[in-house]
Amino acid sequence: MSRRHFKFVLLALTFILIFSLGSAVLAQDATEMRLVWWGSQSRHDRTIAVVEMYEAENPGLDIVYEFANFNDYWTLMNTQAAGGELACVMQQDYAYLSEWARRGLLAPLDPFIEQGLLDTSTIDDTYLEGGRVDGQLYGMNLGSNSQSIILDLDAFEQAGMDLPDPQWTWDDFEQVATELHDKLGIYAYGSPDLGDDQIWTAMMVSLGVNPFNDAGTDFGYTDDQPIIDHFNRLLRLQEAGVIQSYEEIQAAASTGPENSPIVTAEAAMQYQWSNQVVAIFSAAGENRHFKLWPMPRPEGARSANYLKPSMFFSIPEACEMKEEAAKFISFFVNDLEANEILFAERGVPVSSGVREHLQPMLDEVGAETFDFLERVAADASPIFPPNPPGYNDIRNNVWIPLFKEPVLYEQIPVEEGMAIFRSEAQAILAGNE
Amino acid sequence: MSEPIATLPVSKRVDEAASEAASQPKRRSRGFKQNNAVGYLFISPWLIGFLLFSFIPIAISLYLAFTNYDLLSGGEWTGLRNFERMFTQDIRYGRSMIATFKYVLLVVPLRLMFALAVAMLLNTKRRGVYWFRAAYYIPSIIGASVAVAVMWRQLFGPQGVINAIAQLLGFDPINWLGNPDTAIWTLVILAVWQFGSPMLIFLAGLRQIPSELYEAASIDGATSWQRFYRVTLPLLTPIIFFNLIMQIIANFRVFTQAFIVTAGGPLDTTLFYTLYLYRRAFNDFQMGYASAMAWVLLLIIGFFTALSFRLSRYWVFYETKEG
Structure with missing residues (x-):
């Protein structure tokens, strides 16, 4: 390559550079x-x-x-x-x-x-x-939206059961679910699993406490018993075959709302945020009858729903x-x-x-x-303050993998999982100080 | 103390000699530089791309590994905090290590054995052997793709083909993907199925083994097993070694399959290193921590590659050396 050619190439490259910069500036209308x-x-x-x-x-x-x-x-x-x-x-x-x-x-x-x-x-x-x-x-x-349990009205009718009290407790839920399962032979409840972290936070709201303190440096409550009770209930129900086991939910997890158990009539109830029910209602078709019901609450607590x-x-x-x-x-x-x-x-x-x-x-x-x-x-209960920084870390790396999954897979007892959750989550929250 | 002064004239003389020597081919050296400039200009598209998109990010990630950078805030220097957290506090990190090592230890030998077995089957002069070679290679071309992973999910799903066959044969359906004991095996089988590229390399190696050796062995009365064990294997060791290194490196970086087929679950039994790293980086946005993880992975892969080279001298046979 001669010197002249070399200069020409350099010049051409320079022009290209200048023009591309220029057009980028002009695009800033x-x-x-x-x-x-x-x-x-x-x-x-x-x-x-x-x-x-x-x-x-x-x-x-x-x-x-x-x-x-x-x-x-x-x-x-x-x-x-x-x-x-x-x-x-x-x-x-x-x-x-x-x-x-x-x-x-x-x-x-x-x-x-x-x-x-x-x-x-x-x-x-x-x-x-x-x-x-x-x-x-x-x-x-x-x-605005709120958490709900979708009820399959046809299943309730087929079982000859009245709809539950809108102010139902988790004890009522267990009873209703067991009865549905006994009478119909299907799962009373399918997926998504009821160990969702947003059920935990809603549970705290209904008990009148915030999940986290105002500074976001620690939990806003000290009594873990309601969550322990909740998970023991889920374990009882999945063992009895009343609700889908976590293992089955995992295998079916990514098949989309069209295949969710309530749509395929494999289950009679399903937990869902109210702005996400459209896909489920429409997938089920017109000859099925669903109704949105408030979330169950712990015994003696106020509403577990917030807007x-x-x-x-x-x-x-x-x-x-x-x-x-x-x-x-x-x-x-x-x-x-x-x-x-x-x-x-x-x-x-x-x-x-x-x-x-x-x-x-x-x-x-x-x-x-x-x-x-x-x-x-x-x-409705008042909404709790927005989640503190690190919440997603707690959810993704502590709640799900260290607490919910080992407990629902029956690898560790609920109490032990809860203790791990509390200490690991506190370590993350301490970073907000 | 006095010695440096004494040596000064000597070193000066050396310097002068050196500069004299350098002054002579000066013209040639300048011409060299100009030629290099043109060369660099020609490779500049690649060079600029490499510097901008590989070298600089790699260098920055080394720096970020010592910070708590999370995209939204600048990131402060935290020293070895990330590494300390990784090895002493992060329970999931331990799980991801276990999952990755389990996977590598299962897949690498299985895939190599499978690839060698198929390569030997295809190293014959039967009719249609070219067609079979192509057919067996195809899974590896498409193997790491998203589409195959999605297909795998369907195959092993609750209502998948595998369970349908199991039921036909009178077995109870197994929840392959939801069961912590079986999930990793679905990925191992997927990986073993993609034996194509080591198979091709084995095939090339097998073709290079002189047929006289087999003839001689046959005349000596060697059985086919003995021919394989005494002739094929020793002569193939350099090829096996090459495949081993490539497979170790590739399988430590397994990502797509776990990302799509099992999503790291159940119970983190398929939470492979790179998948966990990706989650930390792009779900939790802990870029500093993820960078630290990436550098540890580099060290791990480097260690096992070096170890393989070290151990190779005890079992790899090079014809040119002594024999």
Whole structure:
């Protein structure tokens, strides 16, 4: 290669570099706003339609969106946060909200409410409460939901049994389940397993204590007996064949809601968050009859149900057009037409105006979900504060592998598992000091 | 103390001599450099990619291994804290070590034996042998893919083919994936089934063994077992050794199969090292801890590779050396 050629190649490379940098700079249009969310295909379609609607009403604003499933979404968000490139409107989850807010990654929304950019006039304060961290609103609730037990009404009828008392206890649950199993010969309860960590936290709420202390440095309670009792009950039931054993649940775990035992009529009850029942109801078809029932509670405790924001919209601190972002969130939450498209897919809408508007249009599942939340709201327990940092670590690396699984596989006694859980979780929580 | 002064003139003279020697081929050396520059320019796409996406991240991960970096916050220097936690506090880390070692100890010998057996079957001049070679190699091309892992899940699932066959034969269906005793075996079988690439290498090795040796052995009255044990095996040891090293390295890094077929369960019996590392990094976002785990894995693989080389001198036979 001669010297001239060499220079030419160098020059060409330099030009390519400069042009690619230039176009990257030009792409930073001032009227471009990024929006990110996680969810299913149905949510993607609905959200994109609303984005297009908003763009049509606001010429000059270009909303660029990204979406993913829950796990990939959080990987993406954490990476973007590390690179300082967060979007202007991001979907947030109760599990992460406090951590993100306390690390200064999110902007408080209260100033936008005061400026009138974010309209909360039709939203009851109980719906906003879950989005507050240390007294400030960091997440706008996009819909509320609550835990439920789906009851197969046909199974109850076939067994000739009345529906349980809505204020049923776990003792009642055991009795009902055993009777169902005895009369029908099927599992009274299938999957997902009842050793879920969110059943533990709900149980604490119904006992009037918070799962964690306010600083997030330790548990908020000292008496583990209710959880020990709960797991002993699960062991009794799975041994008697009344509920699916954990081993069977594990083998079937990833086959999706369409194959869940209540859909295939292998079981008569199923635990589910109320915003996730649509897939189950529709998979079961029209000639099956399901009803949402409140969670069982420990003996003598208050309701084990609380209204949880299913997800939030938050504005990252890194966003340079926070006012625009706030206006979009306001539209998303309050606009009647937009919510006809969104159609409570993210949970029952928080704006009373939207709820009233949607009520007459609801299908059977939608009506059941709205009705369930209304029934539950009547005596719901207050929601506990957002989980402390490290909660996911506790859930993924302590609750499931060191406590729930060894206990339900009958490898260690419940008491021993509970002791391990407490000490290991405390070690993680101590890191928040 | 006085010695350095005494030697000074000597060393100076040496320096001068050296600089004189260097000054002579100066022109040639410059030409060399220019040629190198052009060369580097040509490999620059790869070089830049390697530096940006491999070397720099690897170097950074070494640094991160000593921090508590979690993506959201900068990460403070924590010294050996991550390693201390790994070996003294993390119960799951111990479980993942057990699962990984169990897997490697099962898969590596089984896969090599299987590959050698099939290679010997295919080392004949029967009709259609080329077709069989291709057919047996296919599982390894597609083996590590997600699709096969999904298929495996279906095969061993509660209503899968394996259980259907078991029931036809009058056995009770077994919950392969949900039972802590059987789950790892589904992955071992999957891995053994992917014997293709060691098989091809064995096949090449077998073809190189001179047929005169077998003829001579036959004339001496050696049985087929003796021919295998006395002729084939010793001459094949360099190939076996190569396959052994490759398989040890590959199987310590097993990921996809466990990620999809068993998701690390039940009871962490298939929570392989890389899977746990991935979970710590991308589910818990403990990048510092995960980086530390990655470097320990490198040391483990390095140790076993070195150990294999060390032990090889006792059993690997190279024709060129003495025989």
